[in-house]
Amino acid sequence: MNTIVFDKPQQAAAHLQPALWAKVNRLLLRKAIAEFSHELLLQPQLLVGEGEGDWSDYRLPVPGRDAEYRFRARLLALEHWDIDAASLRRLEAGADSALDALAFIIEFKALLNIGDDMMPVYLDEISSTLYGSAFKHGRAGLSADELTRADFQSVETSMMEGHPCFVANNGRIGFDAADYGNYAPEAASPIRLIWLAVHRSKATFSSISDLSYQQLLDEELGAETLAAFARQLAARGLNGDDYLLMPAHPWQWFNKLAQCFAADVAQQNIVCLGYGSDAYLAQQSIRTFFNISQPGRRYVKTALSILNMGFMRGLSPYYMLATPAINEWIKNHVAGDPLLAANGFTILREVAAIGFRNHYYEQGIARDTPYKKMFSALWRESPLPLLAPGQRLMTMASLLHVDADGKALLPALIGSSGLDAQSWLRRYLAAYLTPLLHCFYAHDLVFMPHGENLILQLENNVPLRAIMKDIAEECAILNPDAVLPAGVQRLAVEVPEELKILSLFTDVFDCIFRFIGAILDHSGTLPQRDFWREVAQCVLDYQASQPQLAAKFARYDLFAPAFTRSCLNRLQLGNNQQMIDLADPAKNLKFAGTLQNPIAPYAAR
Incomplete structure (x- = not known):
């Protein structure tokens, strides 16, 4: 584990080198185009007749200028844009120009609906995200293979990306460069x-x-x-x-x-x-x-x-x-x-x-x-007392981790386990998805189950169970009439009926499984159709084990053909000071059409 403290002025900017800066701008631009397009803020245009196999060529015109972005991509389940970073180019009057994530935000300001009062802070957040990304890509970090053998905290401090959906996900406005060296994970x-x-x-x-x-x-x-x-x-x-x-x-x-x-x-x-x-x-x-x-x-x-x-x-x-x-x-x-x-x-x-x-x-x-x-x-509580000999802990965020050389940790983790991809995935889904399903359907209980909020307990790098943390501020009982003890009543919240199921569709399917499925498919570990078939089978197995909940399964149908697309970046772009009111989280949500449900084809017949 490296310890880095910026005690000399030059150290605070040592990682801001031309090659690294170009690399992280390319990577952030890939993410920005992918996630803004996923949320229908941007609409890349297909270049008909160009491409190979599942991959196609796209252009994204810059409003009001003789400029455009070109790239190769394929659309996966849940309208996930898998963009080939190496193919990404910016053309101005037909000539190549430098890729610049800050300039991109300014170019598409109107389409992104960023208000003048929000723009300076959002640019600060993009700059800070790039700064941190350059640091992470420039350090001598552990490779994906090495992380399959690393200890709990080495994995924790090796994460590269932050939240997979948010483009500006490492703003940390308030920290100066010395604070970054002292306090950044x-x-x-x-x-x-x-x-x-x-x-x-x-x-x-x-x-x-x-x-x-x-x-x-x-x-x-x-x-x-x-x-x-x-x-x-x-x-x-x-x-x-x-x-x-x-x-x-x-x-x-x-x-x-x-x-x-x-x-x-x-x-x-x-x-x-x-x-x-x-x-x-x-x-x-x-x-x-x-x-x-x-x-x-x-x-x-x-x-x-x-x-x-x-x-x-x-x-x-x-x-x-x-x-x-x-x-x-x-x-x-x-x-x-x-x-x-x-x-x-x-x-x-x-x-x-x-x-x-x-x-x-x-x-x-x-x-x-x-x-x-x-x-x-x-x-x-610390999770360490839960461990038996031969077991280890990893943040679930690591399942989405890609190292500085572009190698994903998840395929390496599966490869080190001795199981085939489908068997490993079944064990993971049993540990993670099954309890979330049961909490929702049997108890009206929902968490904020993103990668950073869960720790996986593993044996031979196979998931044994999921350990949830960050409870009090990020869980709720979706029943305002629930009878709860004194001091616990704030858990019971009123959420519109049609939005309740989004606690699974958005938080799990769109914000986690969309990325896991893409990593497994992109790496050749498991085709996306097989990934979603396993997710569907996990749901079907759970439902079969709980016949007394059949009415709730029908009421909140996880096999519905489509579900409402909830947009996280739209939230941040609309108010980057306070995206939602924690006392009433549903009132501020932003939606944009629907997403086709990738497990719908596997519904019980």
């Missing part, structure tokens, strides 16, 4: 968190029922560090019993808390105790940290007031209050279901949380705002 720089004592009159601690505040501190900090912190408070003449201890991201302390909370610092409602002793690595979610000094200790997730992929990445102190109770209830609910228990599906509970409220922002701003979400933290 791919920089793999161990960091220590800053610990703060916060007055109990301003902060609230909550936890699962069998975890006390003192037990949490004993397990996460240890007696020696706790004693050192207690001495600091005593030296100031403060009573340690009046305070709670909570961690903060170093960036958050230096850039937000020390200034925006200056009144509370001055009044000793917040006391900075300095760095903790444990080293952590930032995870793909960027504000979550894995303890590498003592891996059995819990993850820590902190508020981080940077703008990334449509949201300021804060943590609400109000949400923190109920977070442990929600996690405890969902864990018990999942564990109490025989099918889920037999499948092995489980969650990593967010077991404790602390939220601090700044009364100036509370009193001065009535509406919801990122300014109210600058100072909270939570602790999440």
